[in-house]
Amino acid sequence: MKNIFADIPGQLPEELFTTLLQHKNLKIERIVSRGHANADDQWYDQEHDEWVLLVQGEAILELAEQRQLIKLQAGDYLLIPTGCKHRVEWTRPEIDNIWLAIHF
């Protein structure tokens, strides 16, 4: 049995991306951010939809066109549609903030 809270290294110099399932156009991914964030000009601009659940921790996302900051608590989820430029503004330091991202 695999666990989404397991297999996280003690040292995490960069965000950790782990593909949990890949099937045709579907990818289920775990992302662990331990205080990591994107640079001010580093945007994700994807050609597919992404549904994101913050399983654990706290984070702030920025959406480019809306010029909107979105604070996420554990359990919060949202759809990031194709072409919706976004970046991670902040994640809580010193804990493992765990995202589940469904790319489809």
Place this chain on the structure above:
Amino acid sequence: MKNIFADIPGQLPEELFTTLLQHKNLKIERIVSRGHANADDQWYDQEHDEWVLLVQGEAILELAEQRQLIKLQAGDYLLIPTGCKHRVEWTRPEIDNIWLAIHF
């Protein structure tokens, strides 16, 4: 912002199924089980793959062909392939056991 731990009624006479996202062949669903389980002869037999994450709580799944009981803790996830008959044998009473099910 929607939250996977929110909008759970105080009374839960049956399991609660909530579609969080539906897009073509993809359905993202929350299931809340408060001690609920399937009857001994009540099997799910699906014509699509399902990826399941137990976000919160404890549960036991039964897989028919393998005659296998699988104990799940919070964070455990597994793939239930097309045609893999399964049922929920047990969920922890008096708490909200929360599943995230990705049907694809």
